[in-house]
Amino acid sequence: MSDNTLNIFEQKAEEMTATHIIPVTAVFTQTEGGFVSLDLDGKHYDRVKIVRLFPFSDADKYLSIREYEGDGKEIGIIEDLDLMSAEAKEVIKAQLTLCYFTPVISKIYSIKDEYGYAYFHVMTDKGECRFAINMGSNAVSKLSDTRLIIVDVDENRFEIRDVDALSQKEKRMLDLFL
């Protein structure tokens, strides 16, 4: 057995278990093609993937920055987006808005349930929407007592941030899912 390969594995194991924190000095820039590139410790990444590790409970903390090509190896973790440079913050936020596209429901006009499907007519921060959910599957998940994620038949996501902020009438319509 060659010691060489063993070293490779030792190295790999170490890499797999190590946690890298991305320093606030890391440079994130918007590329010409609309992606995010990263310069870190003299290394340049053309395009990186940004993954929220706590998309619901802490959306802007603990962002995993990953290589785009191949298996998407983790480059490191941003602990707090607010501490990054203004430019980095801006490009990362823009990217996240697109990748985590989830309209937030601000008003419910109607919910009709029929034949195992519920039809929603709502106003969101992205505009007025009508969508259908399957009542048989777990289309509405409760993140907390007052926060809901609703997944339509095509797996588009909609969010209700605070059920208590809705009117009595809207709440009554939602009752079916609370």
Add this chain to the structure above:
Amino acid sequence: MNKDLKLKKTDIEKLGSLGIEESGILLSSPIDLSFSGEYIEGFIAVTADKVVVCTKEVPEGYLNIFGGVTVPDDIKYEELAITDTAVYEISELAHLRLDTYIGSNVLSASYKSVPTELAAFTNRYSSEMNVLFRKLKGFLKGEEITQDEENTDEAAEDIEEKKKKSKRSIFFRTLKYFLKYKLQIFVLFLTYLTSAALSIAWPYLTGKVLFDHVLEKDDVFLARFGLDGRYVLALGMVALTMIGVKVIQSVSNYFQVFFMAKVAAYTVRDIKTDVFDSMSGLSLNFFVNKQTGGLMTRVLSDSERVREFFIDGIPMIFVHGFTIIITFAVMYRLNWKMALIACILLPLLVYMTVKLRPGLWSLSGKRHRAEKAVTAKANDNLTGARVVKAFGQQDAEIVKFNHPSENLRDAEINIVRLRNKFTILYNMVQEVSSIWIWIVGVFFVMKTHEIELGVLITFVGYVMQLNAPMNFFSWVFRMWADSINSAERLFEIIDAIPEIREKENPVRLTQPRGEIELDNVTFGYRIGRPVLKNINLKVKEGEMLGIVGRSGAGKSTLVNLISRLYDVNEGSISIDGTCVKDLALSDLRRNVAMVSQDTYIFMGSVAKNIAYGNENATKADIIRAAKLASAHEFISKLPDGYDTIIGASGKDLSGGEKQRISIARAILADPKILILDEATASVDTETEKAIQHSLKYLVQGRTTLSIAHRLSTLSDADRLIVIDGGRIVEEGTWDELYAREGGIFHNLLDLQNKSLPRANESF
């Protein structure tokens, strides 16, 4: 829904101005997102040399319509002006990628060597875009774009289809289940009618007849029965009739309950059987997508709800309808003025029920859900008791349990509160209305002599009796809707078309040789996410093939495809030269046995578990199989030997023991093709050696596919393949693969040898 997939006329005109003919458009798909994450309208079109992406900003108040929703008729979409057009030369495009994010997807490519976003869209267009992506990708590689008609929009069509299935057809279809028991239903109906007729007769008998004719010594009336002058006898006759009515009512009630129970039990059984039959025919996908718990409630409570309406509801519609009409008729015949006055408060009662009941329903729905949450939490805790105790979390769990528990308490209190309010109000109005009748009636009797005492008593009886039917009609519609919904859900299962279907006139596999061939197989559990990519593999008769790869590489998926638990997306799998899709499923499953990493032990004895699917096995066969699987030793040590009850309610076996039982099961099944998916993962090294030893006999004359992380398990394999990222990356004998310095297998083996130096001394 807003799925006008064809390009609009104005869009084509716009493309025309760019020099693109309609006939030159090879592919197109709508898109609906801007890169900044706003809804837009737009499309992407592909011609022989260009890719054009047009976007149109949407105006304020624009309504976005998603999958499964039909466009309301009153909404007109105005033509939007194209605000942005991007044209890409195909010759400069490369590395097309489609990235799926949360709720959005981005199509990107490298354009003039710069990675560039081409288009973004939500999941509503993902199937269209996936087709476009796949074909465009092939086109970039130099393949032709084929214009095959693909079923791109199954989900939407499904819903459309469902809408077409009208409530009426579901109703009649459900009715059929009950009409099977014609005689019983007929008797049931008869009893309903009898009790309705008797309940109408009763107030008349106890009021008008008793008071106005008999007690008033009305000879004209009595003469009709030949009883004029014989008042005591007449009174006796009335009393007898009253007793008779009560007796008949009781007898009819007895039959009613008897037949109802019978019909109900039978029909519920029929429905459940149908559902269960169809469920067992469904492919694995169905069960993966739906929770088992949800399915259980469907089968159990939905059939119950259907029964409720059809047995308690429908006959009662007739009976109560009949009662109401006849009662009104009789009342009007007796005295129309009195009838009008008596009924004056009835609408108020009906209004009250209609108004208050929905609140009660929504509250009881809430309580039901709270109940479910409590049960789920309790269930979670009890099954996880070991972990809870190990982490010392009892107190924390008690606190966590409090929350749903309190919710349930509140829901319960709310429902009791509303119900009380409702009942008290209702009773009050009812009392008021009966007092009202008494007051007006007494006025009529005493002052105007318009009616007599008996008529008044009859009226009071009738009005009281009208309450129940009125009430019934206020909620029967709800019952109807509920029951039809339940029936619809049941039919959804009964009608579900299994994804894995046996061909008509399938090929029988009588003398299998066990040759397996995979030709260019691509498969993914979800669209656009292939787990296996272009796998080509040939396994000879009697060969033992070892499959190596990281977890998640697609090994288990590969073997699942061979026993056709799923169907391939592209390419084909054949056994003995026949495509598995053409083979009879029973033959296929009989000849392919799988021992997988998740073993399942059924409730029953050890012997029954080993002989599962092989009822004719003799005791000697079972023991031999257990011996070969190294299970005999531990089984003989069980208190009841081979008769020990194991599984959910019986003795708990260790992971390794379960695994050995499932190996014995496969050995006994004597299949031509044996699949071992981490079959020895949870047994100790010594036992594994023993099993391997017996497997040596077992695999003789059989084609064996064996997946293992522990490479030593595969030392007897004739050939090995290494799967990585859904592709076969290395292939060859043990020695050939080990000879490849830097190869995955070589590295893995080195690593395992180093970690387990002693275990490997044997080879």
